Amino acid sequence: MIVAGFLLLAVGAADLVRQFASRRWIGYLVVAVILLLLGSVSDALLPMLAGLVVGALWVWCMPSERPAPLGFWPAVLLGVLSIGAVVWLGARTDAGLIGSVWTLRSPFGDVPFDLALLTLGVGLFLLESANLVVRAALDGEHTWRPAELRRLVPDAAETSPAVGEPRDAVVSGEAPDESAPAESAAAETTQAETAAAGIPASDPRAGFKGGRLIGPLERILVMILTLAAAYPILAAMLAAKGIVRFPEISRDGETGARAEYFLVGSLVSWVIGLGAAFLVWWAAHS
Structure with missing residues (x-):
C-alpha cells in the first residue's frame, strides 16, 4: 500500500509542479524533500526512492507541452504497479516513527498512515496527471485531427x-x-468574443x-x-x-x-x- 502511495504522490506532485510552478526545478526540489521526509519518518525509504524514480520517468514519458511519445501506456503501467502494490503487498504492520504518533479518525474508524498517504496520492493524481492521461488517450485514438x-x-x-x-x-x-x-x-x-459580449480583456472570465x-x-x-x-x-x-x-x-x-x-x-x-x-x-x- 505504501508503495502505491509514494508512486502516485510523486507523479501527482510532479504534474502539479509542471502546471503551476514558475520555476520547476524549485518545485521538483521541494517535492523531493517532502517525499524524503515522509519516507524517513514512515520507515519507507525504498518506496520513497521508487516514487522518485517513477515520478522522473513519468515527467519524461508524459510531457505536457507535446504529444506523449509512448501514448497512454505509461499510465497503464503505473495503474498496474499501483494496483499490484495495494492488492499483493497489502498493509504494513509498522508505519515507522510516525506510526507511534499518527492519529486520524473518521466516521468509519481510524485511518492508518499508509491509507492516508495512498488517498493523498490518489487525490493528487486525479488533479492534473489524469488530464495528461486523457489527452494521451485522445491523441492515440486520433480524435484530434487538424x-x-x-x-x-x-x-x-x-x-x-x-x-x-x-x-x-x-x-x-x-x-x-x-x-x-x-x-x-x-x-x-x-478575446474577440468577450469583447463583443462587453467583457473587458482583463476580466477573469475572459480567460476562464x-x-x-x-x-x-x-x-x-x-x-x-x-x-x-x-x-x-x-x-x-x-x-x-x-x-x-x-x-x-x-x-x-x-x-x-x-x-x-x-x-x-x-x-x-x-x-x-x-x-x-x-x-x-x-x-x-x-
Whole structure:
C-alpha cells in the first residue's frame, strides 16, 4: 500500500509542479524533500526512492507541452504497479516513527498512515496527471485531427500554434476530456468574443479554463460517490453531463468527431475515477 502511495504522490506532485510552478526545478526540489521526509519518518525509504524514480520517468514519458511519445501506456503501467502494490503487498504492520504518533479518525474508524498517504496520492493524481492521461488517450485514438478541425471551424488554420508554442495555446479553453475539437480551436477567439459580449480583456472570465477544473472535480466526485456507494447520485451526475453536451454533439454533422471526442475522453476519465475508488476501497478493507 505504501508503495502505491509514494508512486502516485510523486507523479501527482510532479504534474502539479509542471502546471503551476514558475520555476520547476524549485518545485521538483521541494517535492523531493517532502517525499524524503515522509519516507524517513514512515520507515519507507525504498518506496520513497521508487516514487522518485517513477515520478522522473513519468515527467519524461508524459510531457505536457507535446504529444506523449509512448501514448497512454505509461499510465497503464503505473495503474498496474499501483494496483499490484495495494492488492499483493497489502498493509504494513509498522508505519515507522510516525506510526507511534499518527492519529486520524473518521466516521468509519481510524485511518492508518499508509491509507492516508495512498488517498493523498490518489487525490493528487486525479488533479492534473489524469488530464495528461486523457489527452494521451485522445491523441492515440486520433480524435484530434487538424483536417477535421478546419472543416468544423473555418478559422482553425489561423489559430494553430506557431513553432515552439505549447499545444495548450490551442487547447487552452478546456482540458481534452471536457471539450470538443471545435471548442478547443474556438478558444483562441476568446478575446474577440468577450469583447463583443462587453467583457473587458482583463476580466477573469475572459480567460476562464473551465475544463481544467471540471475534469478533476468530476473524477474526484466519481471516486467519492463510488466509495460512499451513492450509485444513483453517480448515475445522475454522469447522465447530466451527457444531457448538457447533447445539443453540441447533435450538431456533429458527418465527421462524428465531437461525439467520438466526448465519449473517449469521458470514458477514460470515468475509468480513472473508478480505478482510484477501487484502490482506496481495497486498501481500506485489506
